Amino acid sequence: MVKPRKFQIILHDEKVVYAPGDDVTGHLELQLDEEMFMKEVQVKFAGKAFVTWNEGKRSYSEKEKFFSETTIVHGQDSSSTSDRASLPAGDHRFNFQFQLSPLLASSYEDKIGYIRYYLKARIVKPWQIDNKTTHILQVWNTLNLNQLNDMMLPVGGENSKNLCCCCCASAPIEGDVHISRRGFVPGEKIVVNASLENHSSSKVRQTSIEFVKIVTYTTRTRETTVIKSLAKEMGPPCKPRDSLNLNNVELRVPSVRPSGTHHCNVLHIRYAVMFMSHLRRGAINLRVYAPIIVGTIPLVGVSGDNAATGGVNITSPTTKNVTDSLPPSYASATSGAYDNPVNQDVNITDKPTSTYYDWNQSAFTYS
Incomplete structure (x- = not known):
């Protein structure tokens, strides 16, 4: 042979x-x-x-x-x-x-x-x-945030839950989270503010603010959604009948593909900032979401710390200085998916190692 x-x-x-x-x-x-x-x-x-x-x-x-x-x-x-x-x-x-x-x-x-x-x-x-x-x-769509509605408007969310003890429900634990705008590109910093009101008699063990990927998989008869944390900042605990505020917490948007899955019916991707209250063992943690859109072309007019994007810090709308490191690799942003992909008949060997917006060249870049 x-x-x-x-x-x-x-x-x-x-x-x-x-x-x-x-x-x-x-x-x-x-x-x-x-x-x-x-x-x-x-x-x-x-x-x-x-x-x-x-x-x-x-x-x-x-x-x-x-x-x-x-x-x-x-x-x-x-x-x-x-x-x-x-x-x-x-x-x-x-x-x-x-x-x-x-x-x-x-x-x-x-x-x-x-x-x-x-x-x-x-x-x-x-x-x-x-x-x-x-x-x-690798095929990536262009998503120009300037062509979408409400990308510069602030977004947030709130949620509450009651802990149960035997047959009695406790007073609620209430949380909210807010960010200054909805549209970002990989590498940008998201500035997050969150607060927690613990009216219960139980301690909130700790809190966290996370960048999460929300993927929905659809078949003809069933649908399932998986939420994966890609970046995280831990926060303090909260005593019973106490409150706390987390101000100006920074999360960097990791190297992820654009939001949405246009032209595909079986898989849909969303992103959000999540504020989580980690409760006692056996209890379901309180989660609060602020939905965001990740694009490939950033919003016009962003400046200052919010535009510290793709290894570049914008000090003014026209002056750009390289200061920060590149965002994480594509493989880490997809949570090691290439270590064990759903692989029927091909080998996954070719992939971009990093994706970010290059403000010096005004282009979405792969390296």
Whole structure:
């Protein structure tokens, strides 16, 4: 059985991230030590979403195909019964070109679901195992915060709960959280104010302010939502019948994909600032949410500490000085999803290591 010495996909533009509507051009590199007989060499360009999870003994899953296109770069249609094709020993190069649809959801990976775009090359061999190689494409939508409504308006939330002791309910524990605006880009600092009124006879063990990702996975028969904390600042406890205020707590928006999942029906992503009161063991903690939108193009006119974005601190609307470190890596922002993704038929090896808005170049940047 002849095996290729080298079989890989090379992209010509060397992009780290593609935008919907972009052209994808490249070639296959194939090295053979001896002649290989085959049916054909093909390149498949595909995009799909998939979710799966278990609840008890039941399993739920759903898939959504965005597109699938296959080009034969050598040989003939594998459904044909005509003679086999062959390639002599040596180096071979096969060009290909595809175009992304202008209406695509951004790439995403976690342990429950994914939105994935990839190229898969295959040497189709009759009566033998095919040779395959895969290349993942990262596709990100542009989300201009200036084109959305109410991004500069303050947002907040409030919530309360009663602790139960035997058959009696205690006086309520009440919390609220507020931030100065709704729209941010990765790397920006969110300034958070929160307060807690503990009217109960129980101590609030501690408090926290967190940046959370809220992902909803949907099948035809079931829906589930997972909330994951991506950044956290811990706060003090609160004694019974006491109160506390957390003022000007700073959270940096981590390196995450834009809000929403347009053009995808099985997976939807939101973000929020969450104020949590950590209660006694056995009690459900009090959570208060302030929803935010994470975009790729920041709001016009932001300045000062709120615009300390992507490693850059804006000291005035026209003067920009590099002061801070870059935001965390893409893998850490997705909570290590690449360590154990939902992986049916491709290997996750190609991904941006960091995403942030570069204020010097006025561009969303990947590194």
